[in-house]
Amino acid sequence: MNATARAARHHTRQAIRTNRARRTATRAVATGLATAADHLTAAGIEPASAKRFAGAFSRGVEPTATTAGRIKLRGRVTKRVTVKLYDLPAFVARALVYRPKDRTAAATFERLAYRLAA
Numbered sequence: 001m002n003a004t005a006r007a008a009r010h011h012t013r014q015a016i017r018t019n020r021a022r023r024t025a026t027r028a029v030a031t032g033l034a035t036a037a038d039h040l041t042a043a044g045i046e047p048a049s050a051k052r053f054a055g056a057f058s059r060g061v062e063p064t065a066t067t068a069g070r071i072k073l074r075g076r077v078t079k080r081v082t083v084k085l086y087d088l089p090a091f092v093a094r095a096l097v098y099r100p101k102d103r104t105a106a107a108t109f110e111r112l113a114y115r116l117a118a
Contacts, residue, residue: 033085
């Protein structure tokens, strides 16, 4: 019973996290420029996969704009980094041609491209 309740709580928390990330990303994309991970999450790819593929997805694409962001390193140390922002046409153009080597992920991106092209 304890393990079942723990698994149910884990599933509920995971669903809440995914839903929250998707809502936040959808709002970010609707307001204009957004990161590749936000575009991928708003398009329907789960947040963990979006973060995984965002770097490779944005490689070779000219960003619409750049801004400075802050990332946390060990302890209390932070570092300023450049964040690439893309508009929707740039994202759609890249999504139509990008296919990862992993077959499962490639199928996911193929479905995404089909939805965006329609």
